[in-house]
Amino acid sequence: MFTVIGATGHVGREAVRLLLERGQEVAAVSRSxxxxxxxxxxAHAVCGDPSRPASLASALPDRIEALLLGPRPVGTAGAELLSLAAERGAKRVVALSALTVEQPVGHPRFIEEFRAFxxxxxxxxxxxxxxxxxxxxxxxLAWAPQIRASGAVHGAYAAAATSPVHPRDIAEVAVRALTGPGHTGQALALTGPRSLDQRDKVRIIGETIDRELAFHEVDPEQVRRTMLAQGLPADVSERLLGSLADYAKTPGRTYDTVERILGRPALGYALWASENAAAFTGTGGQ
Structure with missing residues (x-):
């Protein structure tokens, strides 16, 4: 049975769906x-904490075909969880990491966390x-409350540019790697098809929902204080603002990996925005 850790996240849900469409049995592990x-x-739903693998042992499949996991749900228990998967016959593991490992941006300690994983x-x-x-x-989606309330996003580093990747592309590549050996021993860089700065993203969302939207650049320290006041951990603001500061100086690279592996262009940001338009209009959504 294929096992997906973090199965209710954006990538995990897509991976579960794709595996099921291929007729595979799937154990979907989530804290939900x-x-x-x-x-x-x-899907065979498994409710539990992947950062405590021993607590999941009785609920996981007796035979694990392959495992998909990322650092956020697993925490520091990656080695223990992978040892458990190996004992149950896993043929391979696919791990979600971050492009910052090969294009360092932001605070080094966050990059080191991904390298360690x-x-x-x-x-x-x-x-x-x-x-x-x-x-x-x-x-x-973090912008949705601002957009619904005021038609504007107040954020730092308007010029910060990356090539945002659609979760479905990540999931499709993951399923290819889970179900066959063709990408064993490879670290694959996954991006969307083109670079967008923050104003570009807000403009595209506005075009999607037929509403004129604006991005108002504010001081990074103001953004930090707002995030802390909303109850977000300090490391969340440090991770975000550190990365944006560097991407404003040097845009993130765009790779063709998705197209090479899937045989079609990477899915664009406009498609993602149209699929999630309800979140920005308040008529439902994520």
Missing amino acids: DRPSAVLPDG EDVVRASGLPWTVLRCADFAANS
């Missing part, structure tokens, strides 16, 4: 109290593939 509410029919995966003894992802298009 009601994972079945957001998972496709047919990749090292754990490589040391597991399992055949591995690492997916180094650009920023997710879905990160823009």
Whole structure:
């Protein structure tokens, strides 16, 4: 059985759906109290904490075909979880990482966290593939409350430019790597098809929902204070603002990896925005 850790996240849900469409059995692991509410029919929902693998042992499949995981749900328990998967016959592991490992931006300690996670995966003894992802298009959902309320986004570093990647592209590449050995031992850089700065993204969302939107650049310290006042951990603001500051100086690279592997162009930001338009209009959505 294929096992997806973090199965209710943006990439995890897509990976579960794609595996099921291919007729595979899937164990979908999530901390969510009601994972079945957001998972496709047919998935075997496993509710538990991946950062404590021993607590999941009895709920995980007796035979694991392959494992998809990322550092956020696993925390520091990657080695223990991968050891458990190996004991249950896993043929390979696919790990989600960040493009900052090969294009360093932001605070070094966050980059080192991803490097350390990749090292754990490589040391597991399992055949591995690492997916180094650009920023997710879905990160823009954080703007939805501002857009719904005022038609504007107030943020730092308007010129910060990346090639945001659609979660479905990440999931499709992950499923290719999970179900066959063709990408074993590779670290694959995944981005969207073109570079966009923050104003570009807001403009595209506005075109999608037929509303004139604006990006108002504000001082980074003001953004930091706002995030802290909203109850977000300090490392979240440090990670975001550090990366944006560097991307404003040097845009993130655009890679053709998705097109080479999937045989079609990478999905664009406009498509993602249209699929999630309801989140920005207040008529439903994510």
